[in-house]
């Protein structure tokens with residue numbers, strides 16, 4: 001008896017684990033500043049909530065088609081056309097229980113044992129584990145700060161083998177907040193087409209961009225790359241709907257059909273109520289996003305400026321998402337109260353225990369020289385948390 005090898009090979013999501021730890025400390029009455037959680041602190045817009053309430057009141061509370069309602073798929077089609085210049089057929093859309101679920105369905109639909117999947121690091125925590133859960137091999141390709149944490153065509157080409165099945169792209173990126181411009185995507189697309197590999201493009205932070213950055217979907221760069229790309233997106237971040245669990249994927253019909261079959265044998269449809277709310281999120285007024293971004297933008301600038309003023313810490317200015325990803329490796333070897341900081345996990349633990357600040361260590365994202373702070377929390381908390389971090393780091397000897 002025992003646990004299957006594939007389940008033994010994975011760990012719980014470190015970001016969710018950090019969030020749970022901070023919540024548990026708060027519940028004990030400890031005054032924790034939480035930079036760990038990766039979800040908007042804004043409430044779901046009222047019109048979206050009302051759409052959910054209406055769905056309940058009108059009895060829209062039964063199974064829907066496993067791959068989502070026609071109504072929501074149509075709203076998603078409109079979104080792709082409006083925002084990305086992408087034209088799909090309804091048969092090329094799947095609605096899932098969050099973007100994470102769409103990503104998981106892709107992994108199940110595409111990967112055979114031994115397939116290689118290229119994942120640039122720093123990466124979002126779930127990509128390697130979802131690959132491992134399907135007996136495939138994550139091939140981690142490190143990107144550097146000097147490269148703006150972006151995978152160059154050269155590094156990508158070096159990582160491609162006969163076994164390469166797919167590349168995972170995430171722009172804007174969690175955890176770095178950096179994003180690929182059109183030219184960088186064109187170079188990657190050309191290689192993907194030449195080597196006939198899939199591109200899994202996680203665009204969940206598409207709407208959270210600053211400094212006038214323009215988001216480009218790699219799928220919009222031509223028919224050949226569109227036929228190889230599965231775009232993943234959702235309403236969790238754009239409409240502060242993390243708990244509603246609605247994400248979606250668009251891609252080649254055979255891939256989407258396989259994903260839909262997997263979903264029909266595993267979760268069935270995403271919540272009917274949430275689907276109605278997501279239709280309103282996609283079709284209703286979009287000014288909520290602008291309001292949220294103005295606030296995120298202020299916090300982004302403040303947090304990054306403060307981080308760069310702390311001795312031993314340096315941070316690039318992100319252009320998207322709601323994370324700062326400062327380098328902290330120059331603190332390695334220092335200690336506080338006899339506790340030595342050997343790596344990013346040690347620093348995160350020390351910050352939680354001594355400074356009561358929760359954040360995620362860079363090793364969770366394959367980049368041990370860094371830590372991740374989410375600025376999806378109030379300005380007051382950001383000020384308080386940065387004061388605490390600064391003070392603790394200044395006390396390291």
Ligand code: PMP
Nearest residue numbers: 098099100124174204234236247
């Ligand atoms: N991709 C990235 C890069 C994310 O940060 C998240 C947030 N957890 C997801 C996917 C999953 O989002 P969802 O809540 O829609 O599952």
Ligand code: GLU
Nearest residue numbers: 013015016037038039174
């Ligand atoms: N995307 C969020 C984060 O990275 C949510 C946590 C998760 O889904 O793992 O913190």
